[in-house]
Amino acid sequence: MPRRGSSRTRWIASFGAALTTAALLAGGASTAGAAPAPTTDPTMGTGLVTDSGAARTHEVEYFHGPGGHPRHTHVPADAPARVARHQTSTTAAAVDATVTAVQETGPVTGRLDLVVMGDGYTAAQQADFRADAQATIDAVFAIEPYASYRGLFNIWLVDTASAESGVSGDPTVDAVKDTALSSYFFCDGIERLLCVDESKVTAHANQAPASDIVFVIANSTKYGGAGYTFSPPPPGASYRGIATMSSDNAKSYLIGAHELGHSIGELADEYQYAGYGAYPYKSSASTNISTSADLGTSKWYRWVGEQDPTGSPIGTYEGGDYYETDVYRPTDTSLMRTLASTEFNHVGRESMIKGFYTHADAVTSTVPTGQRVGPTQPLTVRLAPVTGLAGLNLTWYVDGKQVPWATGDLSVTPAELGAVRSGQRVTATATDTTAAVRDPAVRTATTNSLSWRVR
Numbered sequence: 001m002p003r004r005g006s007s008r009t010r011w012i013a014s015f016g017a018a019l020t021t022a023a024l025l026a027g028g029a030s031t032a033g034a035a036p037a038p039t040t041d042p043t044m045g046t047g048l049v050t051d052s053g054a055a056r057t058h059e060v061e062y063f064h065g066p067g068g069h070p071r072h073t074h075v076p077a078d079a080p081a082r083v084a085r086h087q088t089s090t091t092a093a094a095v096d097a098t099v100t101a102v103q104e105t106g107p108v109t110g111r112l113d114l115v116v117m118g119d120g121y122t123a124a125q126q127a128d129f130r131a132d133a134q135a136t137i138d139a140v141f142a143i144e145p146y147a148s149y150r151g152l153f154n155i156w157l158v159d160t161a162s163a164e165s166g167v168s169g170d171p172t173v174d175a176v177k178d179t180a181l182s183s184y185f186f187c188d189g190i191e192r193l194l195c196v197d198e199s200k201v202t203a204h205a206n207q208a209p210a211s212d213i214v215f216v217i218a219n220s221t222k223y224g225g226a227g228y229t230f231s232p233p234p235p236g237a238s239y240r241g242i243a244t245m246s247s248d249n250a251k252s253y254l255i256g257a258h259e260l261g262h263s264i265g266e267l268a269d270e271y272q273y274a275g276y277g278a279y280p281y282k283s284s285a286s287t288n289i290s291t292s293a294d295l296g297t298s299k300w301y302r303w304v305g306e307q308d309p310t311g312s313p314i315g316t317y318e319g320g321d322y323y324e325t326d327v328y329r330p331t332d333t334s335l336m337r338t339l340a341s342t343e344f345n346h347v348g349r350e351s352m353i354k355g356f357y358t359h360a361d362a363v364t365s366t367v368p369t370g371q372r373v374g375p376t377q378p379l380t381v382r383l384a385p386v387t388g389l390a391g392l393n394l395t396w397y398v399d400g401k402q403v404p405w406a407t408g409d410l411s412v413t414p415a416e417l418g419a420v421r422s423g424q425r426v427t428a429t430a431t432d433t434t435a436a437v438r439d440p441a442v443r444t445a446t447t448n449s450l451s452w453r454v455r
Helices: 123-140 146-152 198-205 253-263 346-359 440-445
Strands: 048-050 056-062 071-076 099-103 112-119 153-158 213-218 225-229 241-246 317-320 323-329 363-365 379-383 392-398 425-432 447-453
Touching: 056 225, 099 123, 112 123, 112 198, 123 153, 123 213, 123 253, 146 153, 146 346, 198 213, 213 253, 225 253, 241 253, 253 346, 346 440, 363 425, 363 447, 379 392, 379 425, 440 447
Parallel strands: 112 153, 112 213, 213 241
Antiparallel strands: 048 056, 056 071, 099 153, 225 241, 317 323, 363 379, 392 425, 425 447
């Protein structure tokens, strides 16, 4: 009988890249200069950095423009004094926010839960926030494989009314607004880097039924954003990722799409820096980075030669994971290389699909699996509403033996399946037959099961 390939964790653990956060910048001057040398193995995630006696900071990556490659810096967890002193409250006070389900496709234990909140929208502008949030969500979920697997997500909107409209740092560094999340441009002196007060984000995110990742949409036409990945979550939070983006820029949504590529797909960045030279590691844990130029031994050999959605055939292209030589990526470009691309390559799509199923379930049920059921009790299951690239098959088993006639049935009783003796096991298994997966190990991960014992 097919079994799920790995035990399910409730959150996204990001192991695939040294830098798992993104900020979309354009046109603004940067004080960062050249990219710093990595201080950690690029197969490991980054998160909270605490210097002795210093404020909490996080490492982030930021883009000068959608066609450029990022640079790295550290940003504070709390709003700086120039912003905080103008806020109504400098601490995350008790929050009682309105939460709206954009979509609720299943239980929070079986879904990825995306929480979207705004900053710089007054109480009178909440309708504007909801419209901006919907536009951002729709743009992200128009990208494959998000488009096909949107049904594995619950999406929650949290109203965050601000005292003033707009956000700090827009249009200039001396502009300060009193907002719910203390969002501000000119973070770390970088104009287009849009940071938030993490404790305030946490207070609002905790109003949702669950939060795995948070999008913060700033009420601004200014091009910018930021992203954070946490392992473990911040104090008092359940999420492990925040992506910030301005509301009224056509490209800002790509920050969220890129961020989820890291945290869900465990994908590495596919760009390199001039002067970094040869890759210093024997291997990478990420599926989209290989230390072998041999087409037959690369991690993606099953895809080699296929024309890719990004515009080039799958092969081994030198440069990636920040280094120039002795390391290879699957395609010339992709969303993990530059925000000028709006597509994941085939290898990235496959990793994303694996990530979806690592943290969400295709088949769920309101009938508890932890207690025995009677022979005539209906076992009703629900399949996630996935489409496009996805293709779910539902099969039933009794003591590991398939019952062919029940294939596709969403409600059966143990007795109908032939399970009438105490202790017999009934299992419902959902398998994704998607052609976007070629690795047998990933195929196994796309399978999950629910089992009940007959009393």
